[in-house]
Each structure stands twice: as structure tokens, then as C-alpha cells.
Amino acid sequence: MTAIRSTRPPRLTAGTMLGGLALLLAVAAVGSAASTVTSSGLHHGGAVLAFGAAIAVGECFRVWLTGDRDAAPMGTAAAFAFALVGEVGASGRLGLGVPTIVAVVALATLLGVVPHLLAGRTVALDGLAHRFLSVVVLVVGWHAHLDGRSAHELSVVLGERHRGVIAMLMVVAVAAALILDAVLAAAVRATREGSRMLAVLGDELRAVLSLGSAIGATGVLIALAAKPMDVLALPVFLAPLLLTQFAFRRYAVVRETYRQTIRSLSRVTELGGYTETGHSRRVARLALAVGRDLGLSERDLQDLEYAALLHDIGQLSLSEPIPGGATVMAAPGEQRRIAELGADVVRQAGVLDDVALIVERQVEPYRRRHELNDREVPLASRIIKAVNAYDDLVGDDGGGSRSLEALERIHLGLAFEYDPVVVASLARVVTR
Secondary structure, three states, X not given: OXXXXXXXXXXXXXXXXXXXXXXXXXXXXXXXXXXXXXXXXOOOHHHHHHHHHHHHHHHHOOEEEOOOEEEOHHHHHHHHHHHHOOEOHHHOEOOOOHHHHHHHHHHHHHHHHHHHHHOOOOOOHHHHHHHHHHHHHHHHHHHHHOOHHHHHHHHHHHHHHHHXXXXXXXXXXXXXXXXXXXXXXXXXXXXXXXXXXXXHHHHHHHHHHHHHHHHHHHHHHHHHHHHHHHHHHHHHHHHHHHHHHHHHHHHHHHHHHHHHHHHHHHOHHHHOOXXXXXXXXXXXXXXXXXXXXXXXXXXXXXXXXXXHHOOOHHHHHOOOOOHHHOHHHOOHHHHHHHHHHHHHHHHOOOOOHHHHHHHHHOOOOHHHHHHHOHHHOOHHHHHHHHHHHHHHHHOOOOOOHHHHHHHHHHHHOEOOOEOHHHHHHHHHHHHO
């Protein structure tokens, strides 16, 4: 039987568009800088090489953070500093044009990526793109509004106070660049995951307040200290950021280990024959898709994933497994008992009280939301209830008529057993 291939063209995502734009700007900047250097030479080559090396090394020491984010804190801070720096040591003003600065950042970034490619590691091109574009906007904005003549005029008008004003302007410019980077990263994630833009943007802005603030502050400090300290400012101020980066990396590794432990624990019901193979992972994957569609925050999505993975752990208390592990076929009393026992197991961890509440309330009918109070029936519980029922009815064959039949059966309990908003989202996600 001949397979039918879709003739639909590949979808143009935000990541693809940002990558294309970044590539065009990089090529144009390198071409313009090359002609400038050929005609007039490269002034202050030592300082330029020092900043380029710092950017490349920082990109080489990329780190994966929570929420599947990749970051290059040292490289980004060095790029910010290079965009803002006016004078370096006794050599005076750099006097580099915008194309030269952008070209150095682009080439250094690509050079830092090479070791990852040689080692066969994954390189997030969309992450590279939105980081590079935020630096480009910073370079263009800064040099368009505060060139050498403008700085001199400031010094004449404000006297000694002009240094403080320039420092404050640097902070504002870097903050704007970080916010732009967060907006671009949110656009990429929203299109890739099917999430709501505002919810993802909130997560990205919270990330900026943590590591992003350290990156921006380091970039400003290097730019201000480059005049009295020369290029020595780079290692002096990047070293603390490297230690901060290792701390964030360690936290991300611990969190990923925690997630893997919960995933392993969720398989106990499968190995014991209480649920179908892959049931908890399918429920977790689909629940996350529904949660993103409904605009849950990153923290709420984490609790939703953990609760979805462990939602059937209470079945281990049953003397005999439910046929097929389908709790949707069990009596309401039996469902409640499984949920309560599962919540008790989760509470034993001591740090998953919110997850335990989600597991406990997953069986509550939607019509009882006013009796129990919405605060006690979390949205995550209502999501798991609908998604679990869907997977119980469909199993590992999620397509075709069985999917439609499952959605129709769930619709029969609409506004009684299941939250209509959740069911509508589930239908959108399944169709998509």
C-alpha cells in the first residue's frame, strides 16, 4: 500500500523567521565590516580580539536551564559590553562602526558553537537567533543615540555627572535588550508549543529577573570598567558570572533528575499490570498540551506534569487491577479511593503538597465545583480528569474513529463530570 505524503508546505515558525533574519543581518554586517577593514584597517585590534574571544568562550560554555531554555550568560554579557563600551584602557575610543561590532559578535558566536557541533551536541538555533537580534538592536540603538559627539556634548553640559548619566542610560538600554530577548524567546516557544503568548512571556520575563539581571549588570560593569582596567575587566567581571552560571546549571540538573525520578515512579503501575504501558506518559504529554493551550504558567505546568505522571499511583492499593487500568470505568467511590490513596503517597515526599492536592481532586465532578470551592478543585485536576478519561477510552491508538468516539463520550458528561473549557481545549489539542 503506497503511503500518502502530505503536500502541505512546512509551517513557517517564529524560530525560522528569527533565524533567517539573524542570518541576513550577520551576512550583511560581515560584508560591510570586511570592506571597511580592507580600506582603512582595524583599529584597536587587541581589544576587539579580546571581546570576540570572550563572546566565543561564553557561547562555548552554554548552559541549559529550566524550561528547556539554553543560555550563554558569559557570551551575552561580553556582547552587551562590546556594544556599549566607548573607551578601552590607554588606547582611547574604539571608534568602531555598527557593522563591525555586529560582525564581531556574529563571528564570535558562530566560533563558540563549533565545539558543540563537533561534539554532536544539539544547538538551539532559535536561541542563538533571538540572543543575537537583541544584541543587534542594542548596538544600533546605543550608537544611534549616543555616539562620540553626543557623549562629548553630555560631558560639556553635565560635567562630572555625565558619567553617572551614561551609566544609567546603559542600564536602561541593556534592560530594553533583555526584555526584547524575552519577547522573541516567548514568540518562539508559543509557536513551537502551542502556548498562549502572554503566559509564556510572563515565564520569560521572570527568567530575565533571575539570570538575565546578572547578565545585564555584568555587561554594564565591563563597559564602564574597560577604560580604567583595559581588557582585564573581561575576566574580572565574567568570573563571578561563570560561578553563577554553574549554580543555575546545577539547579537545572537537580530538577531534571527529580523529573526523571517521578517518571520512573510513574511506571510502577505499568510494571505491576495496573495500567496500560505508556498510559501515564501519554496523559502527562496531553495534559501539558492542554495546560499550555489554556495559558498555565511554567510553575503550574510543572505541577500538572508531576500530577499527571502520578495520577494512577493509588491503584497499587487495589487487590485486583481494574481491567485495562481504565479508572473511567470504575465506580465513583472506587475512583475517589484511588485518588485519595495516591495523594497520600505523593504527600510522603514532603515537597509535593500542591501535586498531592491535584491528584486528590482529579476525580471530583465539575458540577461540584461550587460545593467544594474552585480553589480546592484546581484547573490542573480538571485537566487530568478529562485527559485521563480520553486516554482510557482511546488507549495507545490515538487517531481515527476511536478519538472521535472518546470526545463524543466525554461531551456527554459536559458541565456535569467535565469542565467545558477543558474539554474544548482538549478537542483543539487533539485535532491539532
